[in-house]
Amino acid sequence: MNWYKETLMISTRGKGLYAFTNDVQARVHGWGVQEGMCYLYLPHTSASLVISENYDPTARVDLEAFMERLAPEDQSWYQHTLEGADDSPSHMRAMLTLTSISIPVEDGRLCLGTWQGIYLFEHRASGHRRKVLLRCLQVE
Amino acid sequence: MNWYKETLMISTRGKGLYAFTNDVQARVHGWGVQEGMCYLYLPHTSASLVISENYDPTARVDLEAFMERLAPEDQSWYQHTLEGADDSPSHMRAMLTLTSISIPVEDGRLCLGTWQGIYLFEHRASGHRRKVLLRCLQVE
Amino acid sequence: MNWYKETLMISTRGKGLYAFTNDVQARVHGWGVQEGMCYLYLPHTSASLVISENYDPTARVDLEAFMERLAPEDQSWYQHTLEGADDSPSHMRAMLTLTSISIPVEDGRLCLGTWQGIYLFEHRASGHRRKVLLRCLQVE
Numbered sequence: 001m002n003w004y005k006e007t008l009m010i011s012t013r014g015k016g017l018y019a020f021t022n023d024v025q026a027r028v029h030g031w032g033v034q035e036g037m038c039y040l041y042l043p044h045t046s047a048s049l050v051i052s053e054n055y056d057p058t059a060r061v062d063l064e065a066f067m068e069r070l071a072p073e074d075q076s077w078y079q080h081t082l083e084g085a086d087d088s089p090s091h092m093r094a095m096l097t098l099t100s101i102s103i104p105v106e107d108g109r110l111c112l113g114t115w116q117g118i119y120l121f122e123h124r125a126s127g128h129r130r131k132v133l134l135r136c137l138q139v140e
Numbered sequence: 141m142n143w144y145k146e147t148l149m150i151s152t153r154g155k156g157l158y159a160f161t162n163d164v165q166a167r168v169h170g171w172g173v174q175e176g177m178c179y180l181y182l183p184h185t186s187a188s189l190v191i192s193e194n195y196d197p198t199a200r201v202d203l204e205a206f207m208e209r210l211a212p213e214d215q216s217w218y219q220h221t222l223e224g225a226d227d228s229p230s231h232m233r234a235m236l237t238l239t240s241i242s243i244p245v246e247d248g249r250l251c252l253g254t255w256q257g258i259y260l261f262e263h264r265a266s267g268h269r270r271k272v273l274l275r276c277l278q279v280e
Numbered sequence: 281m282n283w284y285k286e287t288l289m290i291s292t293r294g295k296g297l298y299a300f301t302n303d304v305q306a307r308v309h310g311w312g313v314q315e316g317m318c319y320l321y322l323p324h325t326s327a328s329l330v331i332s333e334n335y336d337p338t339a340r341v342d343l344e345a346f347m348e349r350l351a352p353e354d355q356s357w358y359q360h361t362l363e364g365a366d367d368s369p370s371h372m373r374a375m376l377t378l379t380s381i382s383i384p385v386e387d388g389r390l391c392l393g394t395w396q397g398i399y400l401f402e403h404r405a406s407g408h409r410r411k412v413l414l415r416c417l418q419v420e
Contacts, residue, residue, distance in 0.1 A: 001281060001419075003315070003316075003419040003420070005384070005386075039317060039382050039384065041382065041383060041384050041391060042393075043391060043392060043393030043394075043396060044393050044395075044396075045331070045332050045333045045393065045395050045396055070350075071346065077342075077345060078342050079338040079341050079342055080333075080336060080338040080339040080341070080342045082336070087339075088339065088342045091332055091333050091339050091342070091343060092342070092343060092346045094332065095330055095332055095343060095376075095377060096376050096377070098378075099331045099378070099381060100381050100382045100383065102382055131393075133384050133391055135317060135384050137317070137417075137419075
């Protein structure tokens, strides 16, 4: 068994879903891993990971609008407001989605479904440089 | 260390929670894994994975009704409507639940809590054949 | 490769987020793991795992209040009410958050972000003794 790792950097331009499927696949390919497990970990509290529809852009638009409604800004009962109106909702949205994902690798490829893409969900209004920690356990 | 894998097929009859705990446990037993880690991955964007109450069926009924209310169909602001009224909400519901789960194995059994069951949550109105990718890392 | 494990016990005093980051880090340190993967699994259906802001306590207050509103008690349509008004909402809240988390270990430390803490989210009104299953795969 072998162990590979890398930190991916993703620049966001504010709120929204940013696909980085190809970045992950390219590393797995570069390492020559045929079979194993790929781990993604996001070391941030106001962004999160999501696996979702990669084909029709309107699916993404709806997911983003849904989150704005589910955990809206500017609620009178928010106490955590020092860093701006988007701060507390960003932790809520991160809590409802994912911090870590484990994806099998087979025949040198991530076992994603046909319509699945890997996304970083930026929850802050301004752009950020986000890290995604990538680890891969090669079993053959 | 050894590596085992299989793809489980789960047929759904439309929206709802479908238990498949025993299918996973049977594979772990069949492989003879005593100690290790079991990984589940769902390669779909309109279904998801959930670990929840396995005893009282009314718990399941409430979870299903809750999702209908949390991400309802037929909202006027939905843009992703080509594939039907249940399509965009199905991606929302999948985003709020799980795509991958990692469960420890000890003494030849999944380390589930007494009341925990493993479920596939089908979010589309019509029945589907769903895959769950099962991987198991045996450490002894 | 080596495999380490332990069960952490966390006593809660009713609803809320309970940090246990240091308990996990102390085990990883004690095992002497420099590089690898740390797995957390929660064998309960009315509590869950969350990684979130560890600095400003008001962030936690808002996350707790948010959950009270997102999956409120005492809805007339709840069927699963035998064990109390907090029972069905506790399964809903668990479903929306995490059951398992995988965190990389590097240079002997969990790869958490600067502001990330690991929390058990207790969803029942009364205090409970909760287990968190900790597993660590050491790759060097």
